[in-house]
Amino acid sequence: MRMLRRLRRIDEGAYQRAVSVGVPSLDPYTPKFVQATDNMAPWFLVAGTLAVSGNPRLRRTAMRALAAAGMANAASAAVKQVVRRPRPDSSAVPRARFPYRDYPSGSFPSGHTAAAVGFATGVGADAPRPLTALVGLLAGAVAVSRVHSGVHYPGDVLGGAAIGAGAALVARTLVPPRPELAFGARAVAAPDCNGDPEGSGVTVVLNPRAADGGMPTPHVADTTTRISRVLPRARIMTTTADDDMAEMMDTAARESRVLAVAGGDGTVNTAAQAALAHERPLLVLPDGTLNNFARTLGLDSVDRALEAYRDGRTARVDVGDVDGRIFLNTSSFGSYPRMVERRDRWAHRVGKWPAFALALLQDLVAVEPTPAMVDGRPTRVWWAFVGNCRYRTHARVPALRENLADSRLDVRVLEARSPFPRLRAIADVVAGHRALGGGYTERLAPHLSLRIAASPRLLAVDGEVVEGSSEVRFTKHPAALRVFVPAISSS
Numbered sequence: 001m002r003m004l005r006r007l008r009r010i011d012e013g014a015y016q017r018a019v020s021v022g023v024p025s026l027d028p029y030t031p032k033f034v035q036a037t038d039n040m041a042p043w044f045l046v047a048g049t050l051a052v053s054g055n056p057r058l059r060r061t062a063m064r065a066l067a068a069a070g071m072a073n074a075a076s077a078a079v080k081q082v083v084r085r086p087r088p089d090s091s092a093v094p095r096a097r098f099p100y101r102d103y104p105s106g107s108f109p110s111g112h113t114a115a116a117v118g119f120a121t122g123v124g125a126d127a128p129r130p131l132t133a134l135v136g137l138l139a140g141a142v143a144v145s146r147v148h149s150g151v152h153y154p155g156d157v158l159g160g161a162a163i164g165a166g167a168a169l170v171a172r173t174l175v176p177p178r179p180e181l182a183f184g185a186r187a188v189a190a191p192d193c194n195g196d197p198e199g200s201g202v203t204v205v206l207n208p209r210a211a212d213g214g215m216p217t218p219h220v221a222d223t224t225t226r227i228s229r230v231l232p233r234a235r236i237m238t239t240t241a242d243d244d245m246a247e248m249m250d251t252a253a254r255e256s257r258v259l260a261v262a263g264g265d266g267t268v269n270t271a272a273q274a275a276l277a278h279e280r281p282l283l284v285l286p287d288g289t290l291n292n293f294a295r296t297l298g299l300d301s302v303d304r305a306l307e308a309y310r311d312g313r314t315a316r317v318d319v320g321d322v323d324g325r326i327f328l329n330t331s332s333f334g335s336y337p338r339m340v341e342r343r344d345r346w347a348h349r350v351g352k353w354p355a356f357a358l359a360l361l362q363d364l365v366a367v368e369p370t371p372a373m374v375d376g377r378p379t380r381v382w383w384a385f386v387g388n389c390r391y392r393t394h395a396r397v398p399a400l401r402e403n404l405a406d407s408r409l410d411v412r413v414l415e416a417r418s419p420f421p422r423l424r425a426i427a428d429v430v431a432g433h434r435a436l437g438g439g440y441t442e443r444l445a446p447h448l449s450l451r452i453a454a455s456p457r458l459l460a461v462d463g464e465v466v467e468g469s470s471e472v473r474f475t476k477h478p479a480a481l482r483v484f485v486p487a488i489s490s491s
Contacts, residue, residue, distance in 0.1 A: 014155075015154060034145050034149050037142050047062040058127070063175055064122045065120075067175060068119060068122035068164070068171035068172075069118045069164075072118030072160075073118075085153075087151070108155065108159055109163055110160035116138070117143070120164075121165055122171050125172055125177050143157045186403045187316060187403075187404045190482050191314065193309075193312045193484070199234030202260055203236075203255060204227055204236045204283075206263065207263035207287075207288075223302060226306070227306065230306040246270055246273070249270050250274045253274035258283060262285035263285075264291060265329060266288075271284075272326060273326055283483070284299055286300065290463070299485075315482070316405065317479065317480075319480045323469060330386060331459055331460065331461045331462070333383075333384050333457075333460070333468070334381040335382055339359045340465050342362060346358060370382075371454060372450060373451035374449075375449050379413075379415050385412045387401075387411075390408060390444060405478065408445065409446065411448055412441070415439050446476060447473065449472070452470060457469065
């Protein structure tokens with residue numbers, strides 16, 4: 001107790017010295033700044049800005065930082081109820097304009113500081129340095145303003161900072177940094193491609209998401225402009241609804257030294273087949289709805305992909321094979337291909353994501369399991385994913401990959417179990433490997449055999465639905481495709 005009283009006297013003395021220091025030009029604004037930081041307002045604003053940036057890495061940063069700020073704020077409120085330290089008397093502080101003495105909560109710790117430090121530390125886990133520095137300065141300003149305006153003792157601020165740092169560590173565990181979002185998944189290093197920096201010998205096939213009969217759209221014009229500005233000598237081919245995509249890609253690959261493709265995962269899949277056939281390096285320009293393969297390579301924008309071409313760094317990645325059709329992300333069977341078909345049928349009327357939600361709802365109500373032989377074992381399958389390389393698990397659905405050259409297939413199967421197959425399927429997804437009876441399984445394998453007796457035998461290959469044969473074999477082509485990557489991603 002004697003040590004506690006001594007620390008309190010030191011803290012109060014530091015408070016008196018701090019509030020006695022005034023900066024006349026800033027004093028009128030300090031209380032306003034204090035008020036502006038109420039209810040975590042600046043952190044919601046920063047997080048919202050990062051979330052709408054379109055950058056997956058920054059969206060994840062925003063989620064982690066906001067979680068840290070929220071946990072820190074809640075923890076500090078709980079500690080206040082236990083400590084119940086009175087707030088300092090701010091009546092002698094000219095720049096204090098708010099009745100802090102009337103606040104029902106205690107002084108220790110500073111909840112505003114806890115939220116600020118939690119948010120800043122959460123951002124600093126994987127954000128770019130300029131952003132980390134900016135948020136750190138803002139958090140520091142919050143901490144200083146709490147004392148300078150007579151709201152808290154310095155010890156309150158230090159206590160809040162400790163709580164914020166602890167909350168950020170918890171948030172980092174829940175939402176860990178994903179280096180592959182910034183730098184791309186690991187791959188096999190390949191020789192640099194010393195092409196013409198202005199794009200001579202490069203053919204870009206652009207598949208516009210909103211193209212209709214070849215009519216140009218503002219989106220297509222913007223992408224074309226960006227490509228032409230960086231690669232003025234590149235040949236740009238824009239597809240139309242009447243074009244044969246595979247034939248167009250084959251021609252482009254045959255007549256160029258580098259094949260570039262601007263579009264979503266389905267378009268990239270077609271381009272990869274042509275690049276493999278003609279042994280051309282593939283430049284992926286993410287210009288679709290999901291861009292899973294480009295994002296896994298670390299190419300989160302068209303501009304970054306063009307920068308990767310200028311750097312000339314390439315790597316080799318694995319390619320999955322399902323009966324002669326390649327896949328770069330996943331192939332699937334069971335209910336998922338039918339859900340994709342329903343989504344595509346409704347997408348032009350309500351939009352792609354609302355159509356996906358409607359298709360999923362119908363899938364949960366009306367779908368029946370598919371009888372199949374998986375590696376010679378009879379079963380009934382709700383859905384199954386076969387991933388090209390090991391995926392991280394996210395709600396039992398493949399998410400991101402750390403390595404694009406591990407020579408393995410990521411096989412995930414949800415089987416129907418009786419009685420109450422739908423309820424047990426939900427339990428299996430939630431419990432995963434811990435589910436009694438093992439209705440959901442995950443494994444890594446070099447190959448997989450599948451036999452589906454009933455028709456139609458639908459397979460989804462990188463999001464595109466195709467008709468499969470009665471006997472299907474999934475295999476791998478290790479390090480088969482050469483692609484452009486950010487300079488730090490290959491190893």
